[in-house]
Amino acid sequence: MGFINKILFSKSRSHEDGIFFSDLKKILGFDPINTDYYKKAFTHRSSNKLDEKGNPINYERLEFLGDAMLGSVIAAHLFSKAPGGDEGYLTKMRSKIVSREHLNELGRDLNLAKFIESKIPLAHFGENIHGNVFEALIGAIYLDRGYLFCEKFIHTRVIIPYVDIAKLEGKVISYKSLLIEWCQKEKKHFHYDVFEDNALDGQRLYGVKLSINGKVIAKARATSKKKAEEKASQRAYFAFQEKINRK
Structure with missing residues (x-):
């Protein structure tokens, strides 16, 4: 009986390996x-x-x-x-x-x-x-x-x-990096105010307020601090797009 189980197990594994190989x-x-x-x-x-x-x-x-x-x-x-x-x-x-x-x-x-x-x-x-x-x-x-x-x-x-x-x-891979680079170049003070927030379903979210020279420019919420900061940075980028892209 043990020998038969071993054969069946071997065939099963061989079948799985065959599918894996094919895929x-x-x-x-x-x-x-x-x-x-x-x-x-x-x-x-x-x-x-x-x-x-x-x-x-x-x-x-x-x-x-x-x-x-x-x-x-x-x-x-x-x-x-x-x-x-x-x-x-x-x-x-x-x-x-x-x-x-x-x-x-x-x-x-x-x-x-x-x-x-x-x-x-x-x-x-x-x-x-x-x-x-x-x-x-x-x-x-x-x-x-x-x-x-x-x-x-x-x-x-x-x-x-x-x-x-x-x-x-023309692809932007990090709006936060782009925005920070622009602020530093233009000598503008920027600050990300991050706080925990909760959605209606109880999911933990993070809220971000992005300020430039003391004025709140953009807000965003996401499931992580990094995503919330990137989303706020993207919104701020579109607010200053012409100035940022100016050569």
């Missing part, structure tokens, strides 16, 4: 060789898995590697396609492409969350989980197939569909 191949555009790298790329630390040496098995180290690979491929592309851009320009453009917001969008578009193995429900994760596993996937590709396959994947999934240099030049 992964559609995303990658090529056959993965060692699927263990990719399984690790989708393993959250809450799974509490360890390898034979007692090292944790999760996507965090792969995320680090993938971030480096992504940055290098994007840097090479910009260096080639923007020959007139200086170091500051290239750095700013790369930051726009690999911004956390954009990486989260890439992870969501590929529906990578469906692969995540975790003891925590997906609904309890923040938005960054999508970008984290996207970077981890790139790290897994590098270990499995090397730099050229990694480069090809980034070109196919990131550069071709999303990287338009002309559009990126």
Whole structure:
């Protein structure tokens, strides 16, 4: 009986591996060789898995590697396609492409969350989980197939569909940073007054009042201080847009 259960279990796992391989191949555009790298790329630390040496098995180290690979491929592309851009320009453009917001969008578009193995429900994760596993996937590709396959994947999934240099030049990735830079340049005093607030359904929110030279310019509410400050900064930006964009 135990032998039969073992066979059934083995067939079940093989079936799951087959589905994983098939779904992964559609995303990658090529056959993965060692699927263990990719399984690790989708393993959250809450799974509490360890390898034979007692090292944790999760996507965090792969995320680090993938971030480096992504940055290098994007840097090479910009260096080639923007020959007139200086170091500051290239750095700013790369930051726009690999911004956390954009990486989260890439992870969501590929529906990578469906692969995540975790003891925590997906609904309890923040938005960054999508970008984290996207970077981890790139790290897994590098270990499995090397730099050229990694480069090809980034070109196919990131550069071709999303990287338009002309559009990126006008894209704002942080209204708060833009506004602070303008205030400092114009010697204007700014202040973010942050306070906790509650929605009608009891959800904890954060309210922000943004003042410039002692006058409240914008207000906003969001589920985190960072989001509330960014939202208020965006509203203030549109109030001063002509002055901020003036050369």
